[in-house]
Amino acid sequence: MARKLFVFISCLLLLFPLTGCWNRRELNELGISVGIGIDKAEKGYRVSVQVVNPGEVTAGKTSGNRTPITLYEATGDTIFEAIRKITTISPRVIYLAHLRVLVIGESLAREGIEKPLDHFSRDHEVRTDFFIVIAKGSTAKDVLKVLTPIEKIPANKLYLSLETSQKVWAPTATVTLDELMTDIISEGKSPVLSAVKVTGGVEGQSQKNVEKIDPSGRLKYTGLAVFREDKLIGWLNEKESKGYSYIRDKVRNTVGTLVCPEGGKIGVEVTRSKTQVTGKMNNGKPQINIEIRMEENIGEVECQIDLTKRKTIEDLEKSAEQKVAAIMLGTIHKVQKSFKVDIFGFGEEIHRVDPTAWKTLKQNWDEQFTHLDINVKADVQIRRIGTVSNSFHKKEEE
Numbered sequence: 001m002a003r004k005l006f007v008f009i010s011c012l013l014l015l016f017p018l019t020g021c022w023n024r025r026e027l028n029e030l031g032i033s034v035g036i037g038i039d040k041a042e043k044g045y046r047v048s049v050q051v052v053n054p055g056e057v058t059a060g061k062t063s064g065n066r067t068p069i070t071l072y073e074a075t076g077d078t079i080f081e082a083i084r085k086i087t088t089i090s091p092r093v094i095y096l097a098h099l100r101v102l103v104i105g106e107s108l109a110r111e112g113i114e115k116p117l118d119h120f121s122r123d124h125e126v127r128t129d130f131f132i133v134i135a136k137g138s139t140a141k142d143v144l145k146v147l148t149p150i151e152k153i154p155a156n157k158l159y160l161s162l163e164t165s166q167k168v169w170a171p172t173a174t175v176t177l178d179e180l181m182t183d184i185i186s187e188g189k190s191p192v193l194s195a196v197k198v199t200g201g202v203e204g205q206s207q208k209n210v211e212k213i214d215p216s217g218r219l220k221y222t223g224l225a226v227f228r229e230d231k232l233i234g235w236l237n238e239k240e241s242k243g244y245s246y247i248r249d250k251v252r253n254t255v256g257t258l259v260c261p262e263g264g265k266i267g268v269e270v271t272r273s274k275t276q277v278t279g280k281m282n283n284g285k286p287q288i289n290i291e292i293r294m295e296e297n298i299g300e301v302e303c304q305i306d307l308t309k310r311k312t313i314e315d316l317e318k319s320a321e322q323k324v325a326a327i328m329l330g331t332i333h334k335v336q337k338s339f340k341v342d343i344f345g346f347g348e349e350i351h352r353v354d355p356t357a358w359k360t361l362k363q364n365w366d367e368q369f370t371h372l373d374i375n376v377k378a379d380v381q382i383r384r385i386g387t388v389s390n391s392f393h394k395k396e397e398e
Contacts, residue, residue: 113231
């Protein structure tokens with residue numbers, strides 16, 4: 001018995017040297033990357049990596065002339081090779097576990113993004129909750145070179161601005177790697193990504209850019225990029241992008257305008273929005289019905305109108321219903337006519353309600369989508385008119 005106990009304890013002690021972080025790396029050996037850009041190169045890819053300078057982002061510490069980030073770039077036949085090749089110019093190994101945003105250049109996006117994304121989906125160190133955006137009219141490198149005010153790290157600015165815009169403005173889309181890959185391989189939905197644009201040119205790449213009250217260079221989200229499978233084919237403007245968000249039930253809060261009966265404008269805030277998309281087969285043809293219910297508050301009045309009357313509120317609600325339905329239908333018609341791809345997931349809905357019919361429809365769904373019968377019904381309720389019943393605006397005396 002004693003011998004068995006001795007053997008057991010000996011084996012237990014032998015296990016201790018085998019535990020621990022066998023692949024541990026010290027923090028001062030890693031270059032923390034929060035933003036990465038991929039562009040087309042003459043051969044393969046050009047990868048730009050935005051690495052944090054730790055001493056420049058620590059509260060209360062600054063060298064006075066160093067930027068908070070450093071941009072490294074390298075080219076390679078694969079993304080993996082290009083990232084590893086950056087060690088020839090960086091003193092630290094690039095570490096992607098804290099990646100916030102991946103920017104893809106427009107030229108590369110038009111050729112296809114599925115292959116470049118493979119490395120990020122395969123690398124065990126990379127979390128898949130970062131956002132993916134398209135550089136509109138520029139390279140990904142140009143986007144990552146712009147220094148931004150308020151947020152010292154430009155990649156954080158890109159992430160937070162997109163996240164905030166999605167919550168309170170709506171014409172943008174926060175798309176993660178998992179969501180994008182799902183859309184690429186889906187037979188009933190094509191992908192969209194938010195588009196980011198550089199304004200101000202090279203002036204935004206200088207430290208002086210963040211020392212001004214009105215920075216010369218800025219990064220601005222501007223609508224959505226539309227894809228057929230993994231290839232960029234065009235853009236939606238801001239109004240059309242908001243229509244997409246309404247259809248996809250992505251609107252949580254936004255602001256719009258209504259026209260007063262006798263001229264002038266009323267600013268309204270959408271405080272609640274819920275969209276339900278249902279599909280069915282009608283006489284052998286697919287049909288989509290969209291119902292949206294919204295609650296709005298009046299936030300600004302620039303006309304003479306009596307908001308204390310129920311009839312006035314009802315007229316405004318009807319006007320709001322017509323406007324949101326027109327925005328949604330306008331987006332649908334634009335996509336049907338110009339792009340001929342289903343970015344709304346209508347095919348997935350038909351597949352859900354009638355799998356048998358979908359087996360036939362999916363063979364040429366893009367063609368079916370261009371002639372798809374789509375009905376939109378909106379229901380808007382105005383809940384609050386503000387702390388002032390009527391506008392300060394007075395009619396001009398005749």
